[in-house]
Amino acid sequence: xxxxxxxxxxxxxxxxxxxxxxxxxxxxxxxxxxxxxxxxxxxxxxxxxxxxxxxxxxxxxxxxxxxxxxxxxxxxxxxxxxxxxxxxxxxxxxxxxxxxxxxxxxxxxxxxxxxxxxxxxxxxxxxxxxxxxxxxxxxxxxxxxxxxxxxxxxxxxxxxxxxxxxxxxxxxxxxxxxxxxxxxxxxxxxxxxxxxxxxxxxxxxxxxxxxxxxxxxxxxxxxxxxxxxxxxxxxxxxxxxxxxxxxxxxxxxxxxxxxxxxxxxxxxxxxxxxxxxxxxxxxxxxxxxxxxxxxxxx
Amino acid sequence: xxxxxxxxxxxxxxxxxxxxxxxxxxxxxxxxxxxxxxxxxxxxxxxxxxxxxxxxxxxxxxxxxxxxxxxxxxxxxxxxxxxxxxxxxxxxxxxxxxxxxxxxxxxxxxxxxxxxxxxxxxxxxxxxxxxxxxxxxxxxxxxxxxxxxxxxxxxxxxxxxxxxxxxxxxxxxxxxxxxxxxxxxxxxxxxxxxxxxxxxxxxxxxxxxxxxxxxxxxxxxxxxxxxxxxxxxxxxxxxxxxxxxxxxxxxxxxxxxxxxxxxxxxxxxxxxxxxxxxxxxxxxxxxxxxxxxxxxxxxxxxxxxxx
Numbered sequence: 001x002x003x004x005x006x007x008x009x010x011x012x013x014x015x016x017x018x019x020x021x022x023x024x025x026x027x028x029x030x031x032x033x034x035x036x037x038x039x040x041x042x043x044x045x046x047x048x049x050x051x052x053x054x055x056x057x058x059x060x061x062x063x064x065x066x067x068x069x070x071x072x073x074x075x076x077x078x079x080x081x082x083x084x085x086x087x088x089x090x091x092x093x094x095x096x097x098x099x100x101x102x103x104x105x106x107x108x109x110x111x112x113x114x115x116x117x118x119x120x121x122x123x124x125x126x127x128x129x130x131x132x133x134x135x136x137x138x139x140x141x142x143x144x145x146x147x148x149x150x151x152x153x154x155x156x157x158x159x160x161x162x163x164x165x166x167x168x169x170x171x172x173x174x175x176x177x178x179x180x181x182x183x184x185x186x187x188x189x190x191x192x193x194x195x196x197x198x199x200x201x202x203x204x205x206x207x208x209x210x211x212x213x214x215x216x217x218x219x220x221x222x223x224x225x226x227x228x229x230x231x232x233x234x235x236x237x238x239x240x241x242x243x244x245x246x247x248x249x250x251x252x253x254x255x256x257x258x259x260x261x262x263x264x265x266x267x268x269x270x271x272x273x274x275x276x277x278x279x280x281x282x283x284x285x286x287x288x289x290x291x292x293x294x295x296x297x298x
Numbered sequence: 299x300x301x302x303x304x305x306x307x308x309x310x311x312x313x314x315x316x317x318x319x320x321x322x323x324x325x326x327x328x329x330x331x332x333x334x335x336x337x338x339x340x341x342x343x344x345x346x347x348x349x350x351x352x353x354x355x356x357x358x359x360x361x362x363x364x365x366x367x368x369x370x371x372x373x374x375x376x377x378x379x380x381x382x383x384x385x386x387x388x389x390x391x392x393x394x395x396x397x398x399x400x401x402x403x404x405x406x407x408x409x410x411x412x413x414x415x416x417x418x419x420x421x422x423x424x425x426x427x428x429x430x431x432x433x434x435x436x437x438x439x440x441x442x443x444x445x446x447x448x449x450x451x452x453x454x455x456x457x458x459x460x461x462x463x464x465x466x467x468x469x470x471x472x473x474x475x476x477x478x479x480x481x482x483x484x485x486x487x488x489x490x491x492x493x494x495x496x497x498x499x500x501x502x503x504x505x506x507x508x509x510x511x512x513x514x515x516x517x518x519x520x521x522x523x524x525x526x527x528x529x530x531x532x533x534x535x536x537x538x539x540x541x542x543x544x545x546x547x548x549x550x551x552x553x554x555x556x557x558x559x560x561x562x563x564x565x566x567x568x569x570x571x572x573x574x575x576x577x578x579x580x581x582x583x584x585x586x587x588x589x590x591x592x593x594x595x596x597x598x599x600x601x602x603x604x605x
Contacts, residue, residue, distance in 0.1 A: 147560070
């Protein structure tokens with residue numbers, strides 16, 4: 001660098017980005033796995049959005065003489081037991097997976113934010129009651145709460161979504177509560193209170209805003225699990241019902257033809273795996289990127 | 299230590315009561331007439347009246363809850379409607395198979411997961427570490443039922459090494475146990491890797507190395523022991539995952555356990571049997587969590603002293 005007389009060249013270190021989101025994006029971009037997750041999720045969303053144009057055939061069109069056709073020129077991923085194009089059904093199935101996932105995440109988050117904030121802020125017996133209920137619901141191992149709910153409500157897309165949402169609520173409530181508790185004791189929140197901020201202002205401006213990264217990461221990882229649980233319920237025959245193309249249901253229908261036509265069961269399962277992997281990678285990447293302790297480290 | 303144990307036992311009681319309440323609610327929530335649904339359209343009026351009376355559907359909710367808790371405490375879970383046998387007998391027939399499957403999967407998950415995690419942590423960013431990390435990402439993302447079907451296609455149909463399903467010999471156990479264990483192996487490996495890595499940076503590990511303790515002993519005695527609590531917590535939670543996963547695995551492999559009984563009960567609208575299976579799974583999970591809690595006390599004297 002040429003140093004001219006009268007001016008002092010100040011060595012400028014890489015200035016830290018101004019906002020957490022800019023900083024997080026920088027770190028997110030450097031993780032190959034995180035970017036891979038983002039690409040997979042983007043592809044999934046694109047497939048769901050453009051399903052009618054993307055799918056080579058009508059997902060419901062049967063052709064019994066072509067039933068169980070192996071993957072080839074006409075059926076890229078083969079045909080199922082009714083001669084329906086599996087590729088098209090997988091593409092349309094992404095709509096079911098994303099829809100159930102998104103709505104159940106909303107249900108779980110809505111309930112969890114309400115209950116978790118209530119428990120974390122009110123404390124006392126309100127907190128005690130909410131957390132005892134959460135403990136009871138967490139006593140049902142993994143899938144069983146969703147199975148119990150869906151067996152009471154009956155099958156179908158809507159009931160499956162409700163069941164998955166309820167299934168996710170206890171974990172999410174506990175997460176929100178502990179995040180609220182941590183934020184409540186933080187110095188900036190105590191400062192805001194000391195300055196006379198109302199409870200509502202403290203909640204929205206300080207606490208909710210600070211638990212937002214936690215909530216975003218949780219929601220992304222929950223999407224992965226919601227897709228798995230929906231697929232599992234549908235596989236068992238308790239979730240989405242035929243003829244709606246749900247990936248779990250498609251795997252289940254291929255079970256009887258494992259020897260003669262293994263592609264019917266295995267191809268839709270690959271779609272589940274890719275979708276879940278995408279959300280898992282994205283969630284892990286977001287967690288690392290949004291962790292304020294790692295700020296400035298590149 | 300004794301007060302610690304007593305306290306944990308007492309804390310489990312309200313959870314158990316809550317679990318029984320939720321299990322009772324599953325039948326309450328069924329839209330329409332649960333009794334008519336359960337018995338089907340050809341039921342005699344007497345049978346309907348009898349079941350209605352048994353379930354006490356004309357009494358207030360809390361009274362029914364009290365009666366239900368009393369019956370459960372006495373070990374009376376009602377009669378299965380399809381088989382007309384006591385639900386307790388049906389459960390007694392099915393639970394050993396589920397215990398065998400989940401225990402095998404848990405041992406696999408603990409052994410393979412901890413081993414892979416420790417190797418990854420000791421040689422981070424090595425080839426093995428890379429393969430193990432990508433492998434665990436896939437392990438976490440594959441649906442259990444699909445993994446099971448793929449394994450059947452490969453190891454039972456294409457290569458006729460193992461049976462397609464059913465139970466009986468140890469050969470029958472291999473595919474279901476591996477299928478069920480895979481996601482847990484992935485979880486345990488990830489968790490072990492990060493907790494051992496954390497511990498390996500602690501001062502006492504540096505001290506141990508500085509005074510010349512063999513690296514093998516540093517890893518096993520210093521690092522692994524101190525990383526044990528998060529790993530144990532995870533294994534306790536994995537027991538729940540495994541029981542949930544058992545419902546799927548048993549369905550895929552026609553394994554005659556509680557999970558398959560549960561799915562059969564749902565399709566037969568046998569809600570009394572369904573309640574029984576859900577209750578057994580939840581009770582087992584509560585007991586496992588309790589055992590994990592008590593094990594903390596044994597592993598970390600500080601926890602026991604705090605009560």
